[in-house]
Amino acid sequence: MKKLYFLILVLLVSSCSVKVQEINYGEDLCHFCKMGIVDKAHASQLVTTKGKNFKFDAIECMINFLSESKADQSQYAFILVSNLSEPGKMISAQEATFIISKDIPSPMGAFLSAVQNKEQASVILKESKEAMLYQWDNVQGKIKKH
Template sequence: MEPKIFSRILCIALVLVLSACTPSPKAIDYGNDACHFCKMTVVDKIHGAELVTAKGKVFTFDAVECMVNFLRNNDQEIALYLINHYGTPEELIDATQAYYLISKELPSPMGAYLTAFKSKAEAEKVQAEKSGDIYDWEGLLTHMNP
C-alpha cells in the first residue's frame, strides 16, 4: 500500500476512534428510561437529570435529588452533569451552572421539592411567587450532603 494512502486511512481511523470516545449526552426517553438510582420511570420533563462519564456511559435520573444521591457512592469520573429545567422542559443544561429552588410549592418526583433553573434571575422570579431557598450547584451539594 502506498504510504500516502496508508497515512490517510490511519488518520481517518484515529479520528473515528477519538470521536467515539467523546462523552456526549443522550436524549432522555420520557416514559421509557428508568432512573439509575431509584429505578422509577423518568416521566417528569422538568425534573429529569443525566450524568455522562468520561468514558461516555450515560446515567439517567428522574430527579436531581436522585442524581445527587447517586454521586455520593460513585467512583467514576464524570464529564457532564446535566439537568432539565423549569423554563424549557426536556432541555438538558449544565447542572453545575444552574440554580436550584427548594420550595414546598413546587413538588419534584422524589419529594425533595427541588427544581432547577437556567439562571439565578429565573429562580428568583419563581421564588418571589412560591417562596423557598435558592442554591447554586456547590451550595446544593452541601445542603443535600451535610
C-alpha cells in the same frame, strides 16, 4: 485487510464518543431508584469522560448517586439538570441555580428544581411562599442530609 482494520478503528472511536443521550421520557429508567423517567422538569443526567450515560428521574437521585458512589466529579464530562423554566432542556448543574420550595414538588420528594440563572429563579420565587436558592456545591450537601 487494511479496510478491516480501518472499520474496526472507526467502530472503536465512534463507540467511545462522549455525548449526551436524549432521555426517552416514559421509557428510560432512573439509574438510582429504577423508577420511570417521566417528569421533564426534574430529570438529570451524568455523562462520564469515557462516554457512559446515567439518567435520573430527579435531581435528588443524581445527587444521591454521586454521594453514594463517592466518585470524583471530574470524571464526568457533563453533569446536567432539567431547566424548570424550559422542561426537557438540560443545563449545566455547575452553572444552574437550584430552588428548594414546598410549592414545587419533585419526583422523589426533595422539592428540588433547577433553573438557568438567578433571574429565572426570581420569577419563580415571586409565586412561591417559601423557597431557598442554592448553587451546585451547596445544594449537594443540603440534599445528602435528607
